Amino acid sequence: MLKRLRWFALGGLLLFMIGVEAARIVLRPYTGSVAGNLVMDLAVLFGMMILFGFFFEQLGQLYRRVERQNRELEALRIASVAVYGELALDAVLQRVVEQARSLLGAHYGAISVLDAGQRILAFVTSGISPEERERIGRPPEGRGVLGVPLLEGQRIRLANLGAHPRSVGFPPNHPPMSSLLAVPITCRGPFRGNLYLAESRSSEGFTEEDETALVRFAEAAAVAIEIAHLHERLRSLAVAEERLHLAHEMHDGMAQILAYVNTKALAVDEYLKQGKTAEAKTQIGQLSVAAREVYADVREGILGLRVGIGEPGTFAETLRRYVDHWRDQNEIEATVEIDPEITLAPPVELQVVRIVQEALANVRKHSRAHRVRISIESADGLVRVTVADDGVGFDPSALGRSAFPRFGLSTMRERAQSVGGILRVDTTPGEGSQVVAELPIVAGSSSEGGIP
Amino acid sequence: MLPIRNQARWDRGLRIALGATLLLVGFFGGLSGLAAVALRIFGWLPLLTGLAGWSPVYAFFGLSTMSRPRKR
Numbered sequence: 421m422l423k424r425l426r427w428f429a430l431g432g433l434l435l436f437m438i439g440v441e442a443a444r445i446v447l448r449p450y451t452g453s454v455a456g457n458l459v460m461d462l463a464v465l466f467g468m469m470i471l472f473g474f475f476f477e478q479l480g481q482l483y484r485r486v487e488r489q490n491r492e493l494e495a496l497r498i499a500s501v502a503v504y505g506e507l508a509l510d511a512v513l514q515r516v517v518e519q520a521r522s523l524l525g526a527h528y529g530a531i532s533v534l535d536a537g538q539r540i541l542a543f544v545t546s547g548i549s550p551e552e553r554e555r556i557g558r559p560p561e562g563r564g565v566l567g568v569p570l571l572e573g574q575r576i577r578l579a580n581l582g583a584h585p586r587s588v589g590f591p592p593n594h595p596p597m598s599s600l601l602a603v604p605i606t607c608r609g610p611f612r613g614n615l616y617l618a619e620s621r622s623s624e625g626f627t628e629e630d631e632t633a634l635v636r637f638a639e640a641a642a643v644a645i646e647i648a649h650l651h652e653r654l655r656s657l658a659v660a661e662e663r664l665h666l667a668h669e670m671h672d673g674m675a676q677i678l679a680y681v682n683t684k685a686l687a688v689d690e691y692l693k694q695g696k697t698a699e700a701k702t703q704i705g706q707l708s709v710a711a712r713e714v715y716a717d718v719r720e721g722i723l724g725l726r727v728g729i730g731e732p733g734t735f736a737e738t739l740r741r742y743v744d745h746w747r748d749q750n751e752i753e754a755t756v757e758i759d760p761e762i763t764l765a766p767p768v769e770l771q772v773v774r775i776v777q778e779a780l781a782n783v784r785k786h787s788r789a790h791r792v793r794i795s796i797e798s799a800d801g802l803v804r805v806t807v808a809d810d811g812v813g814f815d816p817s818a819l820g821r822s823a824f825p826r827f828g829l830s831t832m833r834e835r836a837q838s839v840g841g842i843l844r845v846d847t848t849p850g851e852g853s854q855v856v857a858e859l860p861i862v863a864g865s866s867s868e869g870g871i872p
Numbered sequence: 873m874l875p876i877r878n879q880a881r882w883d884r885g886l887r888i889a890l891g892a893t894l895l896l897v898g899f900f901g902g903l904s905g906l907a908a909v910a911l912r913i914f915g916w917l918p919l920l921t922g923l924a925g926w927s928p929v930y931a932f933f934g935l936s937t938m939s940r941p942r943k944r
């Protein structure tokens with residue numbers, strides 16, 4: 421269109437000037453009088469009106485097109501922000517369909533996504549109330565016209581939906597719809613879907629431009645579905661990794677405790693053989709303490725697994741729930757402060773919860789603390805997890821890896837490093853202790869060296 | 873429906889004065905040929921738009937010389 425305007429600016433003006441000159445020559449016998457000149461002026465003004473009318477009409481069309489593209493870009497930008505910023509698939513799809521419906525001026529809009537087994541994975545609507553949707557019943561499965569984009573991957577644009585050969589009518593309580601614009605959502609994963617709008621507000625119905633715009637929204641929806649799929653896979657991998665970690669911890673911890681119990685049992689046996697009942701009793705007492713420790717460990721471990729990632733609710737709720745249970749079990753005052761703005765990647769969330777659990781287990785076992793404070797805050801793109809108690813503290817340099825009881829520091833450190841973070845313990849005998857873990861908000865890899 | 877005015881009083885006055893002057897020179901200034909026609913056309917345009925108080929070019933670009941109502 422710009423090219424046409426450019427040619428028009430050159431050629432149109434030239435033609436106009438030739439026209440004026442021709443009119444002047446034709447009207448020359450009459451241009452000596454005022455009336456003749458007026459006729460001449462009227463002719464020129466009329467010509468100018470046509471010329472500029474056409475010019476401004478073209479300019480107006482161009483302006484409207486640019487304006488529409490701007491609105492389209494803005495709507496796509498809003499949808500994209502949701503795609504990359506929101507993790508819940510339904511919420512993202514809702515944003516995409518609402519933006520598309522608003523931009524393209526439709527009464528109704530919907531997105532449906534099917535999994536590999538043709539089961540409906542997600543179905544969101546716009547322009548229809550939840551009550552109306554409830555009354556309509558099951559979401560469409562692509563048996564009628566919607567099967568064209570959903571199952572065959574073809575775009576469809578209809579002025580009269582009912583006239584299409586694949587039309588099978590509407591279920592009871594469905595609002596009447598005639599115009600339809602539907603495009604497929606093509607994903608790389610094992611999913612497929614469609615995005616459709618119905619009942620255009622415009623008298624000319626859905627246009628080719630609308631179709632092109634809707635395809636862009638379908639692409640945004642496809643990215644959202646792929647991200648949700650990857651997020652789900654990441655979560656499964658995090659769970660698998662955690663299982664491995666637990667197996668490793670149980671193997672190490674239980675082996676050490678059993679070795680300790682075995683040594684004590686042998687010592688008891690030896691003392692009894694020698695008739696040293698008093699010494700045997702001392703050993704049995706130590707065995708009893710070890711058994712209670714193990715029992716408390718197992719209870720805490722079970723609690724930690726029960727109140728774990730993957731339960732309904734947010735990460736902060738999960739942690740608060742765990743600390744509440746822990747406080748009830750141990751009668752140590754515990755407070756939790758979590759920055760509400762923090763959003764962590766699932767592997768980091770998991771490690772934060774496990775580090776806090778391990779640190780609290782240490783507080784229970786060794787600190788003799790009355791109060792413990794847990795804080796989770798963001799600092800320079802990192803999440804800082806602090807578990808501070810007012811207990812007896814200890815000398816970290818005096819602890820060997822094989823010392824019993826173990827403080828689980830190496831386990832916590834390994835957990836921090838597994839997501840690219842670091843862990844340190846600040847403690848002085850008699851002045852309490854503080855475990856501080858600094859982890860990246862998005863999980864990294866320990867092989868990348870972690871945080872400097 | 874008549875278009876909404878987009879010219880202030882001073883704008884209209886200026887256009888009418890300029891248009892009238894150009895027309896007077898175009899009609900009675902002793903000029904002839906294309907120059908006289910151009911002068912008269914450039915006289916008619918401001919005169920007519922000034923009398924109407926509305927300029928199509930202003931309207932297209934969303935301009936106006938009318939003073940805006942003061943916000944309280």
